[in-house]
Amino acid sequence: MESILQIAPKMIQPVPEPSVRRMPSYLSTLHSLSKESVTYVSAPTIARLLNLDPTQVVKDMAYTGVSGKPRVGYLVEELIIAIEDFLGYNRKxxxxxxxxxxxxxxxxxxxxxxxxxxxxxxxxxxxxxxxxxxxxxxxxxxxxxxxxxxxxxxxxxxxxxxxxxxxxxxxxxxxxxxxxxxxxxxxxxxxxxxxxxxxxxxxxxxxxxxxxxxxxxxxxx
Amino acid sequence: MESILQIAPKMIQPVPEPSVRRMPSYLSTLHSLSKESVTYVSAPTIARLLNLDPTQVVKDMAYTGVSGKPRVGYLVEELIIAIEDFLGYNRKxxxxxxxxxxxxxxxxxxxxxxxxxxxxxxxxxxxxxxxxxxxxxxxxxxxxxxxxxxxxxxxxxxxxxxxxxxxxxxxxxxxxxxxxxxxxxxxxxxxxxxxxxxxxxxxxxxxxxxxxxxxxxxxxx
DNA sequence: CAGTGTGAAGTTGTTCACAGCA
DNA sequence: TGCTGTGAACAACTTCACACTG
Structure with missing residues (x-):
């Protein structure tokens, strides 16, 4: 079953380790936002909350596979699911x-x-x-x-x-x-x-x- | 008292944070060597013990201020003192x-x-x-x-x-x-x-x- | 226009290459 | 020859600049 056409269901781009290390912080921030019933969040907002560079947040979000709406940001719930999936928190x-x-x-x-x-x-x-x-x-x-x-x-x-x-x-x-x-x-x-x-x-x-x-x-x- | 001639008693070179983070590992390795009565240790040896690049060890050692003998290496005890001093382990x-x-x-x-x-x-x-x-x-x-x-x-x-x-x-x-x-x-x-x-x-x-x-x-x- | 998205520039740290030494 | 020490090449990450979008 080793098909040559493993055209990456999600992209086999090597994610920089520092980005991986930041993921749990994003997750924890997103969970708080979710608890406060926030539905959309922008990269600059996340950046401010975590003392990070806005562009860096944008790039990290891209690694998870989600894309955001200009002027609005990212869907909080979508990001949570994407990051949990990215980190493999679902696999036990x-x-x-x-x-x-x-x-x-x-x-x-x-x-x-x-x-x-x-x-x-x-x-x-x-x-x-x-x-x-x-x-x-x-x-x-x-x-x-x-x-x-x-x-x-x-x-x-x-x-x-x-x-x-x-x-x-x-x-x-x-x-x-x-x-x-x-x-x-x-x-x-x-x-x-x-x-x-x-x-x-x-x-x-x-x-x-x-x-x-x-x-x-x-x-x- | 802000003299312009603060010619650094020890060098005010900014040590890279990764180097600082490696110091405790060096210290722990050196302590073991000291316990085994090893007096001299070379950078390549330390590198092997800690899975690091030899040159990196050499550069890190330079930050502590000690210098080694070619063909022989560094004095274990001297390094221990230098690193403890560098990290400020003496100050309480x-x-x-x-x-x-x-x-x-x-x-x-x-x-x-x-x-x-x-x-x-x-x-x-x-x-x-x-x-x-x-x-x-x-x-x-x-x-x-x-x-x-x-x-x-x-x-x-x-x-x-x-x-x-x-x-x-x-x-x-x-x-x-x-x-x-x-x-x-x-x-x-x-x-x-x-x-x-x-x-x-x-x-x-x-x-x-x-x-x-x-x-x-x-x-x- | 305040965001996303991305290629380019800048910065930082690591690894290589080699001179000097015993 | 096997090490220290260092400048230069390289790689990795971050930050900047800017085109694009609703």
């Missing part, structure tokens, strides 16, 4: 989380991932005190016991919230499980075969920017 | 956190911020059940009661971990407190006078990238 993905510490627990308890299409179905830890408990209804299993078993389920996302020392070995394990994407919160860079999607989320990077800028203030005067 | 900054929910608690309990120069000294919430409690030794106060009082202390960083609806008003409040930097975890963009350092940390942006790429895999075949 299940996730395993390894490392049920503070951050791991926070992520599990975090509402909102579910409506973004990701459901954390199980957590793993090596700490016997945590094993057997539940966090917001998500069971915590013994990592050692489920090392191999976990691979039989078909889970697409692996979340790593372990200390940095174990992060890479957990990643390797996840690759063995047949996971498609790894979301890593440990402050190291995860290496994986290139067909695996790896997203490192380094909270320290953000702090570094703050600390560095705070330092500059002192130097200025 | 105190932080207030507003919104003692799951994420807020996780951040408070997160060790490591302290050695990055940031100490969360108090949390605030409107939930009476949380008020009066302590999270890892950090007291949770009633936001309403401390609205004005908080300004009298001299805190440089404000962390927002409230729901998105209240984020902007908390930011405004923090500006009134005389805070210099705002680290926002709510999924909205915070607006503040431009002398205030604002760092939005949108966890959803990372998820969006993953979801979008997962969607592309399905489309490919």
């Amino acid at each position: 993905h299940e996730a395993f989380l390894v490392g049920a510490g503070f951050l791991g627990s926070a992520l599990i308890q975090y509402q909102g991932f579910r409506e973004a299409g990701m459901r954390i179905v199980a957590a793993f830890d090596i700490d016997k005190k945590k094993v057997g408990t539940e966090i917001s209804g998500v069971p915590v299993f013994d990592l050692e016991k489920f090392r191999d078993l976990a691979g039989r389920l078909h889970i697409s996302i692996g979340i790593i919230t372990t200390p940095s020392g174990s992060a890479q070995s957990i990643a390797d394990l996840m690759v063995g499980w047949g996971i498609k994407a790894i979301w890593n919160f440990a402050p190291v860079s995860i290496k994986a075969p290139k067909h695996i999607i790896v997203q490192d989320t380094h909270i320290y990077s953000n702090l570094a920017v703050i600390m560095n800028k705070l330092g500059q203030i002192r130097n200025e005067k | 900054h105190e932080a207030f956190l507003v919104g003692a929910g799951f994420l807020g608690s996780a951040l408070i309990q997160y060790q490591g911020f302290r050695e990055a120069g940031m100490r969360i000294v108090a949390a605030f919430d409107i939930d009476k059940k949380k008020v009066g409690t302590e999270i890892s030794g950090v007291p949770v106060f009633d936001l309403e009661k401390f609205r004005d009082l908080a300004g009298r202390l001299h805190i440089s960083i404000g962390i927002i971990t409230t729901p998105s609806g209240s984020a902007q008003s908390i930011a405004d409040l923090m500006v009134g407190w005389g805070i210099k930097a705002i680290w926002n975890f709510a999924p909205v963009s915070i607006k503040a006078p431009k002398h205030i350092i604002v760092q939005d940390t949108h966890i959803y942006s990372n998820l969006a990238v993953i979801m979008n790429k997962l969607g592309q895999i399905r489309n490919e075949k």
